[in-house]
Amino acid sequence: MKDQFMIYKLSETIKSTSKIDTELFEKFNVKRGLRNSDHTGVLVGLTNIGDVVGYERLDDGTLKPIPGKLLYRGIDIDDLVHSAQNEKRTGFEEVIYLLLSGNLPDQDELSHFSRMLCESMALEKQTKIAIIELEGQDIMNILARTVLEMYTYDPAPDDTSRDNLMRQSIDLVAKFPAIIAYAYNILRHSAKEQSLHIRHPNADVSIAENFLYMIKGSKGYTDLDVRVLDLAMIIHAEHGGGNNSTFTVRVTSSTGTDTYSSIAAGIGSLKGPLHGGANLQVGKMIHHLKEVISDWTDVKEIDAYLARILNKEVYDEKGLIYGIGHAVYTISDPRAVLLKEMAKELAKEKGREQEFTFMTLLEERAIHAITHRKNAKTKKQVCANVDFYSGFVYDMIGLPKEVYTPLFAMSRIVGWCAHRIEELNFDDRRIIRPAYKNISEPVPFISLNER
Known part of the structure; x- marks a missing residue:
């Protein structure tokens, strides 16, 4: 068995050795998460395969939210x-x-x-x-x-x-x-x-x-x-x-x-x-909401509980409403729109229309809660993403949760x-190698018998 004390001692050093002041990212113009300050992705390549569209950039550089589009080979x-x-x-x-x-x-x-x-x-x-x-x-x-x-x-x-x-x-x-x-x-x-x-x-x-x-x-x-x-x-x-x-x-x-x-x-x-595991997170949250919300049609009750989730008071206390928001899509996620269309039809076949109605109301109120939240760091427009309905659809089909992410x-x-x-078929191929800036100071070496 591994020495648990040594493992603990080594892991404790992580508290200091992994600490980086978040202000340094802005100071050195580091694109954290490969995202720009306006939340758009940093361009690192070109492709002919797929295009994800959630906004258009105006002449003054600002972003205008538009209904989401997903294009496969331009279609x-x-x-x-x-x-x-x-x-x-x-x-x-x-x-x-x-x-x-x-x-x-x-x-x-x-x-x-x-x-x-x-x-x-x-x-x-x-x-x-x-x-x-x-x-x-x-x-x-x-x-x-x-x-x-x-x-x-x-x-x-x-x-x-x-x-x-x-x-x-x-x-x-x-x-x-x-x-x-x-x-x-x-x-x-x-x-x-x-x-x-x-x-x-x-x-x-x-x-x-x-x-x-x-x-x-x-x-x-x-x-x-x-x-x-x-x-x-x-x-x-x-x-x-x-x-x-x-x-x-x-x-x-x-x-x-x-x-x-x-x-x-x-x-x-x-x-x-x-x-890919996000749909499981949505499924767990929806199951929880079904249990704690007594009236699935009561907007005030739903709003109050969603506010508590955002305030990190209930559920997993992370302040997130899973399945709402996307890095690119703003007004709508076209995948969620398409899946919602079929979810409605499927719910009718499976006798689960009440749950579908609850899901659509949750979607509406979650967007409202996030958009109108006081002291929010950003007022970016949000929408339901594909994960919001995918788990519900898989459950209605009768698929086990163990295959949700593998299905993705x-x-x-x-x-x-x-x-x-x-x-592998670019004419001018290059290995992808981004850079990290080291912010540590030089440290003198101390010989073993002097430590």
Whole structure:
């Protein structure tokens, strides 16, 4: 057993050695969190893949909030989603093709591509064994370790040619749903002592339906469940190069490392509660609010409790209303708008309309509470972000909480691969290497016998 006293003694030094006066960031013009003083992101690269729009910059340099837009290869995500919905088909496969290639597929190309993805979904024996050996662990960690394991069985793991990058990308996109479903079923069996069900993916259904089938069985979901999950995967597939996990993939890719190491790094980033784990935070908060608020329609009661949350008096005492606010979006998050549309339809099917009404009222009152809060450091306009409704939607579909964040990874792997391909195909490639300013003073060395 490790010496607990020594660990404590060393950890106590962190109080002083990690302390940095926040005023020094402004003094040395350091862009903390890679954010400018007006909360916009620091430009560190160029991309053709995704665009996240929440404001426009006026001639005088000020920012004007506008309804949010998310563009995939220049195409509005609203058009991609509503086209698939109007034609009563799933659209995630079309989005994968678009993000990886830069072009929309025609009908034959989409059909061939979709079948190729499904045929690539089944896991190799050695991958299954690796997952079984990791039973009972966090699924995001299993996903990362399984991705690293895939390096061993790749015939050309370090080849960064375009053909090989595309082959690896398609294989990863196809296998993520099966890895996550397999890992969950093993977890369900080992940790919850429930029956073990291993279902092989079907070759003639969408990725969304395959995932639901592998998690819940053929009778465990409806057509609407499939369409809503497909929508969730579309809107999570890409979010520009500046989000933390995609930037992590680009940073690691810029070194020339292999695909599996880079994607595993992205998974580690996404796992964080401030990134991909945020929908779980929202879910916990909503569950708490359902219990403590006696009348879900009483605006005064809701306002009073939200004010107490912001004042760090109740709930987790961090002063945050989870699911409200975004680094870029101001008036609206287009992903939240789309998900809210489907959440309403899904709530009707599941008999949970009262909860949906409560969610929409919470959204309205939380925005009001944050916007009108006295002594707020900033009066930036805020809106509900995608996490506000995603957990509620997953719960209505009947997905276990253990797969919420992995599901995000199952979608975002598309954007990660697209950005890795782009990073490795610039004409003038450079390793991404930011700088940190050291603020410590020189310290003279003291020999061991004089300390």
